[in-house]
Amino acid sequence: MKSPNKLLFVFLLVSSTYLVASSSNWLTTWMGLEINMLGYIPLVFMKENTSESEAAVKYLIPQSLGSTIFISSAIISSYFNNLQILMPIAMCLKLGVAPFHFWFPPVMASLQLMPAFILLTWQKIAPILAVSSFNMQLTKMIMPIAMISALWGGIGGINQTDIRSLLTYSSIGHTGWMLVSINSNYSILIAYLFTYILINTSIYSLLSKEDSKSYKQLFSVKEPMKIFILSISILSLGGLPPLVGFVMKLLVLMFTEAKMMIIFGLIIGALMSLFYYLSLTFSTLLSFTKTYLTKSQMMSKQMMLFFLSQILPLTMILFFF
Known part of the structure; x- marks a missing residue:
């Protein structure tokens, strides 16, 4: 971020999420969602080119539509209770879950890496917390949407070889799991959301260190160690046992x-x-043979810490259960 005023928008982004988390009425929740949207849009402009302007417009329209549907449904539901179902649907539109995901892949394809990472992670917190504040009857109504989102996240990424498209459809699928976790336990929802953000952070930290401007190819990095860590992070995002992504789905x-x-x-x-x-x-x-993995350059402290963070949650569950 070259401009110092970007710090103001980051502050708006963070404070609006806390506003949604601590709100006690629908008006405050709507205000937090609007501030969150307005704080994110200026962060989109990293290179200030036409593709970023197009991404900002594609992001603004569905987010504004979702906020309008949410506050309108909140007002009208005081007279007609049947219209409360529009509130979780509005949040699903803001989250970009299937079948309301029409805006999500085009926006992700036009963004730079840092705004795309924020859209994948932090921008999901406020709508998810808003959905978790609904009553049990409303959350049960969006379970079919969560199932469709999980299925579409798997179907949409089958023929994708681009890292951005993979993360996009993976996000659609994981959002479906987050919506289902609302119906289980609040602590599981927070743990799932936190784990998802950590795994995406590890992928982002590897991709951001490269000199390539596109970040399109999955294994564009030249160092074998980075490729190996990137592979393990992606498999953890997919839910391969015994990695941490599998533990959260379990x-x-x-x-x-x-x-x-x-x-x-x-x-x-x-x-x-x-x-x-x-x-x-x-x-x-498979290209990493047993002999190569035992070399000293592969057994650094960062490597050991990474493996412990991916495998330790399963051992803790086996210990307690």
């Missing part, structure tokens, strides 16, 4: 109150996501 399945058909759809979507992640990373992982 917790959701254990404690959710969703119907069996919803759970079956989530599992099918996760398996499809894991299929194309394995197909992309399998040849890369």
Whole structure:
């Protein structure tokens, strides 16, 4: 961020999320969502080119539509309770879950890496917290949307070889899992959201250090160690056991109150996501022989810390259960 005024918009981004998390009425929640949207749009302009302007407009229109539907439904629902269902649908539009994801892939394709990372991670917190504040009846109504989103996240990424498209459809699928985790336990929702952000942070930290401007190819980095860590992070995002992404999905399945058909759809979507992640990373992982992995340059402190952060959650669950 070259401009110092970007710090103001980052502050608006963070403070608006806390406003949504601490709000006690729909008006405050709507204000927090609007401030969150207005704080993010200036952060989109990193290079100040036409593609970023197009991405900002494509982001602004569905977000404004979702906010309008949300506040209108909140006002009218005091007279007609049947219209409360529009409130979680408005949040699903703001989250970009299927079948309301029409704006999400084009926006991600036009963004630079840093705004795209913020859109994948931080911008999901406020709408997810708003959905978690709904009553149980409304959250159960959006379970079919969560199942469709998980399935579409697996189907949409099958033929993708671009890192941005993979992360986009992975985000659509993981958002479906987050919506289902709302119906299980609030602590599981927070843990799932936090784990998802950490895994994306590891992928972003590897991609941001490269000199390439496109960041399009999945394994464009030249160092074998970075390719290996990137592969493990992507497999963890796909939910391969015993990595941490699998542990969080297992917790959701254990404690959710969703119907069996919803759970079956989530599992099918996760398996499809894991299929194309394995197909992309399998040849890369096989290239690392046992002799090469035992070299001293591969056993650095950062490498050991990375493996502990990916495998330790499973050992903790086996210890307590």
